[in-house]
Every structure is written in structure tokens, then in C-alpha cells.
Amino acid sequence: MRALPGAEKRTPSGGRPTVTAGDADDERRSRIMRATAELIAKRGYQRTRVELIIERAHVGYTSLYRLFPEKVDIFIALFDDASDRTFELIEASYEREPGGWPEKVAAAVRSFFGAVYADPLLAKACLVESLTAGPALAARYEATVLRAAEFLRGGRALASRSAEFPETYEEVIVGGVLWMPYQCLLVGEVERIPDLYSEAVEFILRHYLSEGRAAEIAGAAEWSPRNLPS
């Protein structure tokens, strides 16, 4: 995993924290990544010129090109970082949830929608604009879908006819779930995301549980601020 903003501070053990070149680079990296995410969300990837990134991140050309040889490398870094952090949240809430697989999935979806809701600009860059930024980002988006699909595969044990599910069934479900925030982000209606949360849960569970049970768990799936990542 690459250096996360604020993580991996290179503090010599036992001594006073000293500012090193590594710290300064970490800090520049994260400023560049943040500025780029915001620009991509507002202008689209193609129209996010390097000059605009430099201006917004308050860094020089030399630093930027030392840290990121090409513009696409910034997008890759911020996508990987956002994806890693979001999957950490999703995995944690999936593990922490004491209920069965359906409740765990509901908790995981809540973490995902929560992350989108908490940082819509970053979410828009990663979920909407990444599809427009060429093969490297498309491959990452694809990998993200596959990784998310793994959480759903556990449901096959509960579905009576799971053996008949096509291999890619979970990927299609993930596509439908991603479409919900995608649409909201595209038209700037982030406030609809909490309302869509329980519908997303029902959309998933219907494929694995009886309809009554799916609706029941979705109905109990509550969106509340305490569930949001800080």
C-alpha cells in the first residue's frame, strides 16, 4: 500500500519527532491527491490540467513530477488510497456486525454509502470520472467491483438455488448498487443517498433470501449519523 496521508510518519523511535524530507513529501503527495480529486470531480479528468493541480495544491512542477511522473499516476494513487480506506471501513463493519450474513451485508453497504456521503467529491472522482480516464483506471474500477462482489458471495450458502447462479451474478448486483450513488453524484443530489441505502440493501438481499426476509432486514437497516465514518 502506498503512503497514506497522515500514515507512516517516519518518526525515529525514542526521539523527538523530526520533520524529514519524507514527511514533507507525504504531505505534498496528499495535497496533490486531494486537489486532483476535487478538480476531477468538478471538471472531469480530461479537463483537469496539471497547472490547475499545481495551483490548487500549492506545490511546484518539480515536486509534482518527482512524486507523480504522469497526471494519470495521481488519479491512480488517489483511487487506490480511497479504495483501500473504504474497503477497510467496509471490512471492519462487516466483521463487527454480530448478526448473520444479511445483517453483515447491510452494515457493509452502510459503510460504503456513508463513505460516499461523507466525501462526495472524492466519491465522484472515483465512481464517476474513473470510468473516463483510460485503461489503468478502468482496470482499478473493475478490480473494485470484483472485490465488492466477494462480500456478496457468502449469500450463496443461504440461497436455495445458488448452485445455478452464474459466476458473475454478484458483479451484476454490485453494478446495480454502484449505480445508485453514481446517479446521485452525477446530478449532484447527494442528499438522496441516505434514502437509497435501505433500497440498496433490499436490492442485494432479494437475490439470496425470501422476499419477506429481505424487506424486513432492509426495513431495519437504519441510516444514522453514528454510522458515518468520521
Place this chain on the structure above:
Amino acid sequence: VSVEEHDPDRPIADELGPLPAGRHGFTPEEVAHNQRERLLAAVVEVVDEHGYSAVTVTRITEAASVSRRVFYENFDDKQACFVAAFEIVVEHLREIILAAARLEPDWPHRIIAGLRVLLDFLDAEPLLARLLLVDSLAAGAEVAARFRAALISFVPYLRTGREERPKAAQLPASTEDSLLGAVASLLGRAVAGRAPLDVPRLTNELAEFILTPYVGAKRAAALAEQARTLP
């Protein structure tokens, strides 16, 4: 290209091909119409080759072998030209999907027939498939909004499925939206990979996926199995 005149056995891209060189017997109106079609064919080609953002009006006019003046007589800018091509594809698809669906006796088979026609088209027309499902996302907010509008225009056709049985009437309001989004995102990922589409497999999987909420898992699986073996 005019949808009414489109011969279903000929790829649209062929019809959008350039005029033969040399003298011809076309009237000025026919030439003008043809120039517009050549520009539309050209924008499809150059967007696929270079990506939307790298496409310029010059690239389009060079590929179409028409002058910049003719371009600006037809379109305000490159986005307008792209939008025109995009809308032709959307309209064409809507026509062939609805036409195929109309021939079927009941709702599930109408869905399957529409799906199959859509997949056959995407498979036969990889350039237009990418224009529709991949490049349209990169072509700015207006085109993305048109894509969304085109997709959700199919919501009412899916919603009819709620009449299939009482349980389907209680589906969450966003069900149709999510199903269409799921299909679009799967197909977008499939055509972006530039590999041939496995039409029977995709028809089977997507049919099962779409039908399940409406007709129940068991019947959906049976209908989808039938769909796999369609000629």
C-alpha cells in the same frame, strides 16, 4: 443516418461511410445530407481511436473529408456532433428493442427479446457499443445526463413486470433504476474490454437478473435458461 431507412442487416457504421470519390449524380440536398452523415461516422471513429478529449473538429473533418465550414453548418461544436451520433444510436436501439419486444406474447419474453436484440447489436457494432457505453461517460456532463435519461426511459417497460404477481407490486421504488444501472455497468465493463461478447451467456445471466425480482427466482432461472438457447 435516418433510422427509418436503416436496413437491419447492414451495420450502421457502413451506412455512415464516406461518399465514393469522383463525380456523382446526387442533388445538393443529398450531398448535404451525406456530408452530415460522414461527419457523424467520422466522430464515431475518431473518438474511438483517440478518446473524446483528444478529438478536435479538425480531426473529425479530416476523417470525414469535409470542410470546417460544412462542419459548422451542421454542428455548433464537437460535443454537438458527438451528441447527434449518440442520439442516433440510442434511438436506433430503442426502435429495435421495442420492435423485438412487441412480437412476444408476454412480459418476461418481451424483456428477454429486448435484451437479446441489445446484446446482438453491441456485439455486431463494437464501435457504437463503446460510443454508447464508454465514451459517452467521458464526453461531459450533458452527454452523461443524456445517457442517464436514455437508460431511465426504459423504466416503465420494466415496471410493467410488477403486475406479474402480487409480491412484485411491493418492490422498492428504485428497483427498475438499479436493474438498468446494473445492466449498463456490466455491459460498459464488457465492451470496454474490447473482447467479443458472449451473447448467449450474457442473455442468460442478465435475463435471470432482471426477471428475478418480478417473477421470482425459480421462474426467472427457467426463463433465462430458455433464453440462452435462443437462435
